[in-house]
Amino acid sequence: MKNAYYITAAALAERGFADLPEELNSAKHMIYSSPATLDYNSPGAKGFGVKRAGLAIPGSVMLLVAPGCCGRNTALLNELGYSERFFYLMLDDTDIVTGRYLKKIPKACAELLEECETPPSAVVICITCVDALLGTDMERVCRSCEDLTGVATIPAYMYALTREKRLPPMALVRKSVYSLLKPQKRVSTACNLLGFFSALEDRCELYDLLRSAGIKTIGEIGRCQTFDEYAALSGANFNLVLNAETRHAAQDMQERLGIPFIELTRLYRLDKIRNQYKLLGQAIGAEFDDAEYYDAASAKITQFREKYGDLHIAVGECLNADSFELALALTEYGFHVPEIYGTVGERNFVFIRRLAAVSPDTRIYSNLSPTMLNYRRETEIDAVIGNDAMYYHKDLPGIGFQEEEQPFGYRGVTLLFEKLDAALTEGE
Amino acid sequence: MSRLLTHLSPLAPDDSGACGVFYELGGITVICDAGGCAGNVCGFDEPRWHEKSSALFSAGLRDMDAILGRDELLIRKLTKITEQIPAAFTAIVGTPVPAVIATDYQALKRMAEKKTGLPCIPVETDGTRGYDFGEMLAYSRIFRTFAAEQLPVRNGKCGVIGATPLNTGLTNADKIVEAVREMGYDEVVCFGLDSGLDEIRRTSECAHLLVISPSGLKAAEYLHEKFGTPFSVGYPVLPEDVTAKAQALSGKRVLIVHQQFAANALRNIITNCDVTCGTWFMHDSRYDSGFTYEFRDENSFREAAAGMDVVIADPMLRRAVPGFKGEWIDFPHYAVSGSAKW
Numbered sequence: 001m002k003n004a005y006y007i008t009a010a011a012l013a014e015r016g017f018a019d020l021p022e023e024l025n026s027a028k029h030m031i032y033s034s035p036a037t038l039d040y041n042s043p044g045a046k047g048f049g050v051k052r053a054g055l056a057i058p059g060s061v062m063l064l065v066a067p068g069c070c071g072r073n074t075a076l077l078n079e080l081g082y083s084e085r086f087f088y089l090m091l092d093d094t095d096i097v098t099g100r101y102l103k104k105i106p107k108a109c110a111e112l113l114e115e116c117e118t119p120p121s122a123v124v125i126c127i128t129c130v131d132a133l134l135g136t137d138m139e140r141v142c143r144s145c146e147d148l149t150g151v152a153t154i155p156a157y158m159y160a161l162t163r164e165k166r167l168p169p170m171a172l173v174r175k176s177v178y179s180l181l182k183p184q185k186r187v188s189t190a191c192n193l194l195g196f197f198s199a200l201e202d203r204c205e206l207y208d209l210l211r212s213a214g215i216k217t218i219g220e221i222g223r224c225q226t227f228d229e230y231a232a233l234s235g236a237n238f239n240l241v242l243n244a245e246t247r248h249a250a251q252d253m254q255e256r257l258g259i260p261f262i263e264l265t266r267l268y269r270l271d272k273i274r275n276q277y278k279l280l281g282q283a284i285g286a287e288f289d290d291a292e293y294y295d296a297a298s299a300k301i302t303q304f305r306e307k308y309g310d311l312h313i314a315v316g317e318c319l320n321a322d323s324f325e326l327a328l329a330l331t332e333y334g335f336h337v338p339e340i341y342g343t344v345g346e347r348n349f350v351f352i353r354r355l356a357a358v359s360p361d362t363r364i365y366s367n368l369s370p371t372m373l374n375y376r377r378e379t380e381i382d383a384v385i386g387n388d389a390m391y392y393h394k395d396l397p398g399i400g401f402q403e404e405e406q407p408f409g410y411r412g413v414t415l416l417f418e419k420l421d422a423a424l425t426e427g428e
Numbered sequence: 429m430s431r432l433l434t435h436l437s438p439l440a441p442d443d444s445g446a447c448g449v450f451y452e453l454g455g456i457t458v459i460c461d462a463g464g465c466a467g468n469v470c471g472f473d474e475p476r477w478h479e480k481s482s483a484l485f486s487a488g489l490r491d492m493d494a495i496l497g498r499d500e501l502l503i504r505k506l507t508k509i510t511e512q513i514p515a516a517f518t519a520i521v522g523t524p525v526p527a528v529i530a531t532d533y534q535a536l537k538r539m540a541e542k543k544t545g546l547p548c549i550p551v552e553t554d555g556t557r558g559y560d561f562g563e564m565l566a567y568s569r570i571f572r573t574f575a576a577e578q579l580p581v582r583n584g585k586c587g588v589i590g591a592t593p594l595n596t597g598l599t600n601a602d603k604i605v606e607a608v609r610e611m612g613y614d615e616v617v618c619f620g621l622d623s624g625l626d627e628i629r630r631t632s633e634c635a636h637l638l639v640i641s642p643s644g645l646k647a648a649e650y651l652h653e654k655f656g657t658p659f660s661v662g663y664p665v666l667p668e669d670v671t672a673k674a675q676a677l678s679g680k681r682v683l684i685v686h687q688q689f690a691a692n693a694l695r696n697i698i699t700n701c702d703v704t705c706g707t708w709f710m711h712d713s714r715y716d717s718g719f720t721y722e723f724r725d726e727n728s729f730r731e732a733a734a735g736m737d738v739v740i741a742d743p744m745l746r747r748a749v750p751g752f753k754g755e756w757i758d759f760p761h762y763a764v765s766g767s768a769k770w
Contacts, residue, residue, distance in 0.1 A: 002511075002512040002513070026488055027488070027490065028505070029488070029505055029506050029508060030458060030485035030486065030487060030488060030506070030508075030509050030511070031463060031466070031485060031486040031487075031488040032469070032485055032486075033463075033466045033467055033469075033470040033485070033486055035470070035478050035486070036479055051700035066442070066524075067524045067554065067555040067556040068438035068439065068441045068555060068556060069441035069442075069444070069465055069468060069523065069555030069556075070438075070464065070524070070555065072437070072438050072439075072440065072441055072444070072466075072468045072473065072766075073467070073468045073470055073471060073472040073766075074436040074437050074438070075472070075744070076472065076766075078437065083747065086437070087432065087433065087434055088432070088433040088436075088437070088438055089429075089431055089432050089433075090431045090432075090433065090438060090556070091524075091556060092431070092556050093527060093554050093556050093557075095528075095556075096524055096527055096528055096554070096556065097527070104431075106429065107429060108429055110431050111429055111432055111434070112432065112434055114685070115434045115435075127463070128464070128524070129461075129494075129524060129525050129528075130524050130525075130528055132496055133490060133495070133525065133528045133529065134490075134528065136720055158464070159491075160461070160463045160464040160581065161462040161489060161491040161494060161525065162490070162491050163462070163463065164490065165491075190643075213692050228708040232484070289734055294760055296512075309708060368488075370483070370485055370509050370512060370513065371512055373481060373483060373513065373591065374513075390644065419484070
């Protein structure tokens with residue numbers, strides 16, 4: 001039996017992105033649905049996959065049109081209070097080869113509306129790989145539903161088959177959830193934060209910085225309790241895109257609603273965060289004073305390092321960070337990163353090149369490689385970050401760092417070390 | 429609309445059932461999907477996933493693989509994995525994607541066997557049927573493939589077919605083994621639960637087979653035909669709290685809902701009540717002494733429950749009968765709610 005495959009940062013950087021080893025390329029091997037990374041293969045099961053994300057519109061309900069197997073794990077979302085918002089039109093084998101069910105969808109919408117105690121703000125029709133292959137024009141079906149019921153109806157595409165495409169399902173669903181916004185007069189002191197389905201952590205400095213620049217209303221879909229609050233998002237003067245998967249939705253809002261957008265990245269290196277805020281300030285004509293937040297994060301790192309020394313920390317990918325950027329940040333702060341469990345992409349290869357220079361022996365594993373079935377710890381590790389890393393190292397102190405409240409900016413760095421500190425203290 | 433679920437979530441599908449049978453048998457099981465189906469199996473329908481490792485993988489199909497029918501790529505990936513992980517066989521489990529593109533499973537089998545040198549068991553599930561259909565196919569094929577040799581019968585050895593978590597909620601065989609030993613057998617093997625392929629190969633040693641779910645019937649009939657092994661049906665592991673509550677009932681109209689053999693077993697211990705059984709899954713009328721409901725939609729379940737004083741069923745089903753005023757006794761079925769507390 002082969003040991004778990006890994007490659008060092010130095011070796012990977014030398015090969016370059018064009019020459020990725022097969023084990024790091026999920027198209028070249030079977031995919032291991034590791035217990036560590038179930039949310040990769042079944043995003044509906046954890047966090048915000050297409051199904052839960054589609055319901056980010058307040059007051060909406062979802063009709064999943066699919067074979068039973070596609071909706072099976074939705075039962076997990078019942079525990080989060082979604083049981084009244086999910087409906088299923090189950091397809092049989094004749095349906096999936098003939099496509100005859102498409103004519104039944106409007107009637108199904110009408111029937112589910114009769115079951116709703118209060119009329120929903122929208123019906124989101126979620127379709128799956130079957131429709132990806134049949135080439136279903138779901139926008140047309142949605143229009144038929146709307147004609148019959150009078151309730152806004154939009155599609156959500158849970159096309160696992162297109163995961164590595166330019167517009168993967170999680171990018172498309174972001175466009176869907178903002179698609180019901182209508183043009184209205186824009187307010188110069190309002191902006192939106194796009195990128196996540198839940199809100200940023202309450203104490204994130206981004207709120208203070210924007211307010212210091214005269215922004216009075218900061219909209220986030222994760223904070224919208226009513227459809228009216230959601231509808232007000234289209235009055236924003238500009239959008240801040242905090243997650244690249246929202247770029248397509250932001251472009252659509254720019255075209256339809258005339259709202260321009262600025263893209264930021266979630267980073268864990270303090271100097272890069274500072275640079276990013278500086279550029280943001282220039283873009284919106286403000287000068288941010290971020291010293292207080294920078295100093296607080298910097299002090300927390302120093303305090304942590306003095307308390308625990310240069311720890312060896314393994315970094316996973318089931319967490320609110322880019323694994324490689326976070327690993328690079330930890331290395332620059334004086335810690336060691338012996339192992340990373342992550343998915344190498346074109347976008348994060350730049351971090352791997354830098355990591356290769358400062359930590360060439362860092363081992364890079366792919367959670368999806370079947371050889372991970374045989375993973376055994378072979379390096380010195382003191383603590384871990386990420387739910388997947390915690391799975392591999394159940395005996396070590398660690399943090400999942402995958403909470404719904406989204407960390408960002410300096411506050412994200414502070415939170416990271418606060419949580420690590422708590423986990424290590426508990427471990428002692 | 430009969431195929432519309434307004435209160436319930438979908439029940440365990442056929443591909444989950446097939447994977448559950450193969451899980452501990454030492455093969456490499458490939459779910460022929462894009463990833464979501466494998467995630468549903470591993471993350472929801474297979475409680476052993478976090479306790480016992482298994483070589484269960486997703487084929488990781490992408491749209492062009494499906495559109496162009498890249499079977500060679502699938503076989504290349506399968507061959508590669510057999511070089512990394514030792515296995516006695518491979519299994520290819522179907523999902524809606526191969527169903528839409530009409531994958532030729534027999535061709536895949538031939539290609540896989542030629543390249544890997546290992547027996548390949550294709551299971552043409554499509555994600556639209558119940559878990560028991562997938563279990564039925566998997567049990568039939570695994571016994572047909574590996575239970576070939578007639579060995580001397582060991583008196584006192586009983587083989588149990590149908591012992592999967594989806595049927596019982598159990599992730600190990602202890603309770604079943606204990607219960608069957610109490611029935612008078614010295615040696616008990618639960619095929620595919622705490623036992624591997626060797627026990628499948630030595631099936632003919634069993635003096636008796638106990639089938640605890642309708643999904644095992646076809647395999648038992650085959651084994652009876654091939655080796656003459658007698659079989660019976662039953663369900664020896666009813667949860668104690670359920671049996672205690674059920675036995676305390678008197679003079680009531682009672683509806684029991686589970687897989688057929690579990691429901692029947694519970695019915696058999698209830699006296700002084702008018703008991704009816706129902707199931708959302710397979711039903712074989714040869715093993716029923718009375719009328720049994722076969723639920724196909726929420727309405728049929730609602731109508732059956734409406735006339736009852738007591739419903740004994742998985743707690744998730746209660747959502748489908750919001751107006752039910754009678755007594756509800758939880759009888760968890762993993763294939764329904766995905767949880768069964770023991």
